[in-house]
Amino acid sequence: MNNMSATITTTISTKAPAMNQPKISARGVQVHYGDKHALKDVSIEIHPRSVTAFIGPSGCGKSTFLRCLNRMNDTIDICRVAGHIAIDGEDIYDPKVDPVQLRAKVGMVFQKPNPFPKTIYENVAYGPRIHGLAAKKADLDDIVASALQRAGLWNEVKDRLHAPGTGLSGGQQQRLCIARAVAVSPEVILMDEPCSALDPIATAKVEELIHELRENFTIVIVTHSMQQAARVSQRTAMFHLGNLVEVDDTDKIFTNPDDQRTQDYIMGRFG
């Protein structure tokens, strides 16, 4: 039985996903925190190699949904998730799925930069090490360098790879966290308000970086800033009180939304 499913999945995964096939598809997702019904029947498709932004007022469930996509909600005892979420057609809440493997595929960057209290090098090398991506020290060095380059941090830190990561500025720390996520070679990167703790200059750098990362990764970003959503994303999903109000191309959402609530939110009538 095990063998059979293994062969089937192999055949599925070797088939390269077509550009028009959604990377992530969610159907009827419900989330409860204890008694609180945090997400109500959310269905959405997220396209590969593009940036999807989740917007909406505080407490609307956008971060909760984001954390469902790599099962980070598993670490919270009182959280229960129902519904169906698939990545590349594979149900991530299937009992056979190991969240550890899932998270290697779906990386995450958090609201506040949270570098480990280790050196810059060790921060980036942490993920590849635990997943066994490098057989030799030289491979690891290469992965670290490549990740830092992709995160646009290489030139700033190449001379002090062994300085503590906590000694960097806030913006650099956040890019270090992005490098840390990239180093595992995920397919999807989830970003939970990655710029909310940063100053405008650092924010601009991170946004630029997101733009570049889009070429290789599927990116989902939660943001409070509508301008940011407009700047970095191709598609935008609007959440309100645990409901997905609408999801569409970013241009359309910001110019001609279907829903009155989206209209009001974008116009700053609530938020």
Next chain:
Amino acid sequence: MTDVSVVAERGKVSQPKSILAIDARTRRRHAAEARFRLMGKIAVAISILALVGLLASILTNGLTSFRQTYVTLDIYLDPAKLDKQGNRDPEAIAKITTFAYAPLIQKALTDAMAAKGIAVEGVNAKRAVELISKEAPATLRQYVISDPAVIGETISFDLLASGRIDGYYKGRVTKESAQLDRNISPEQLLLADELKQAGLLATRFNWDFFTAPDASDTRPEAAGLGVAVLGSAYMMLIVLVLSLPLGVAASIYLEEFAPQNRFTDLIEVNIANLAAVPSIVFGILGLAVFINFAGLPQSAPVVGGLVLTLMTLPTIIIATRAALKAVPRSIRDAALGVGASKMQSVFHHVLPLAMPGILTGTIIGLAHALGETAPLLLIGMVAFVRDYPAGPPEGFFDPASALPVQVYSWTQRGDPAFVERASGAIIVLLVFLVAMNLTAIILRRRFERRW
């Protein structure tokens, strides 16, 4: 580290993997995870097993001390021996020593055995009376001195059986071990069995264990906790009366009034360090300052109380400050806002709200002090004290023992029966501690407020 693009390519090649199939590496990582978790479980299990083992050891060794074997005899208080003048003069009766009482017991035992037709070969009257504690004549004498009018009557007494006989009924002494024992012979044990059958000897609840004073090395059966309980109670009273006001006053100052300066820092550092000074050092302090310098008496609860107060103070201060800190600013601001002085806001509002926390901390501090032994050894509380201290406050200056110290001094005695006594004393001590901690928990549950 130079050719980045190659690595990036390779990274891409290794993807994508299905998330439904768990690869070997992940399996290994999960196995490591399970091992680690198991180690945690083992650690918890070890500590709980240690607790169970500790309690089981104390309980199995000590529970028997709450029961004691007694011999019931009708004793004729012979006036010819106890009051030769026949005028019941208390002074003269008080001069009669226990040597006069011992034969009365022996006669009573012999008579009782004859009446029931009990005789065991190899146990003459002199050896038979060894079944009864050497403490018995003293008990008898006390009884007669307290009421000389009973002389001439025949009264039924419950006399303590000797430690070996008591041990026989608690499984500590067997006929085999008696063979090797100078203090008891198997025949005497046989006799004890006979007496038991005849209803002259019985093992029952031992109230004296809680009230009687300590007894000498050779009379473990008579040793009790009376003086120790009283001494501990006196000390706790002193600790409570001194440390609660001092601790609360110090905490109020440090938490509410103290400016940020060197002096405050000094006090803070002092308190933090005193809380971690080994308790025996407080004993040295007590010996040098209270006994040698101030000339307070040795073995007195007042010295013990003072030493334990100094030792408990940091605990109480730390708990009180936490309780004061938990009262939100808004309460203080509200009081100050209606024109109360800082002092009024603290004493009228903050302190009452912090009181449950303070009391909880105090009780826990007291419980800690109650179990403390080492400093008391140094101030002489380990001395052999048989006289009850007087009532307070004079009694604070009388020699006394303390519960944990009594345990220690019993462990230093030769007779194995004292191990049972020491464990029994620990049970009493633990019961007090549990009661105190439960009070603290109930207090916390009932009055705890969360802001």
Next chain:
Amino acid sequence: MSVGIIILVLLVLSALGYFLGRRRALALAVESGRRLHSLPGYYGQTVALFIAVPAFLLLIAWLFIQPAIVGARVNGMIPDSVIPAGGARSLVISDVRRIADGLDAVLARNVLDEAALTDGRIDFSTVRDRLAGVGIALGNDVPNEVFEAAKVYRQGDKIGTIAMTIAVLALSAGFGAWSFTRIRPDMRARNISESFIKSLLIGSSTVAILTTIGIVASLVFESITFFRMYPASEFFFSTVWNPQFRGGSELGILPLLWGTLYISLVALLLAVPIGLLIAIYLSEYAGKSVRSFAKPAIEVLAGIPSIVYGLFALITVGPFLRDWFAQPLGLGNSSSSVLTAGIVMGIMIIPFVSSLSDDIINAVPQALRDGSYGLGATQSETIKQVILPAALPGIVGAILLAASRAIGETMIVVLGAGAAAKLDLNPFEAMTTVTVKIVSQLTGDTEFASPETLVAFALGLTLFVFTLGLNVLALYIVRKYREQYE
């Protein structure tokens, strides 16, 4: 007047002062037609505080100083000739005290009157019998000098007590009257009484400093006396501990330090891994039900007094180790051993380590855990590679605190480690520690002027310096650690 009665009188006086002060304030206010500055109760409080507090302070000071003065005088009266050979001056002095108390008892029973002391009806030849009559047994006959000293002691004590009563009451009355006459309606009574109370609060908080001064002074002075009699180099560097009551003792601390450190090491080797794993398991893994059961159980371990652990070592662990390990392995046949004391002490400090580590692990921000989980790390990888390294300084601090507690622990080693001072590696051998020797040198009938007794103070000083150093270092590390995450 006895101290109890003086205290009672002071309390009554201050209550009286309260009411009189309050009444006077009210009366003055009516008389002058002006409003009182403070509530009337504060005027009363001012008077009451002035009556009680200075008098109490004087009383306490007097109680401490008088015995020292009288004692010094009596000490001068006793020539060395009456001190029995091999006995101690302090024992003679305590005899003097007992005789003085006994004389009081003799007089109190109306057997004799005060004059009998001077007219020779009680003299040193009959005093022993007289005292035996009131239940005070003396070991041998009383030399004349001692008897005279006792009389002087008694006299000094009596005069002192009378003087104290007068001084205390006079001070109380004087301050009371002064503060009473100062009452005016516009007097800022609340401010005065509040400043007064504030100074009392400050005074209370200095008790901590006074305690430290007391500890340091008593340790240092007696240690200096010790080092005058016994060379410090011998004490610190000699490997032999062999006290002799006839003099010629060898008092090297090294074997004691070795025993202390060896036992503490065993304890830490047991307690640190287990305590740390417990903290990790309970804070990161355990479900609610396990936690609600295991946490209190481990806290119970922390609340058990050390004498209980000592008895456990003595009657259970010691014999068990001897019968199942030491004897079969041929490593010794002593039930008290380094291992016995170390294991039991380890059990005692497990909850200490686990609760400290628990606090420290919980101080590691959740964001770091999330960061690690977000990369696909398992829980144990996160703990071992992120949380523990992040918490390392705090954990080191906790271990140092645990070490200081192990080094200062007394009852477990007194009952479990043995009394033999030796430098040995075999953990099944009985060894001894600094604390054990402090207890054994300071309990029992000891002569306070001999190096064999005074060495305890030098041992105490060493112990104090050791543990203080560890504590200061640990508290510093832990504070730095906490600041990092605040």
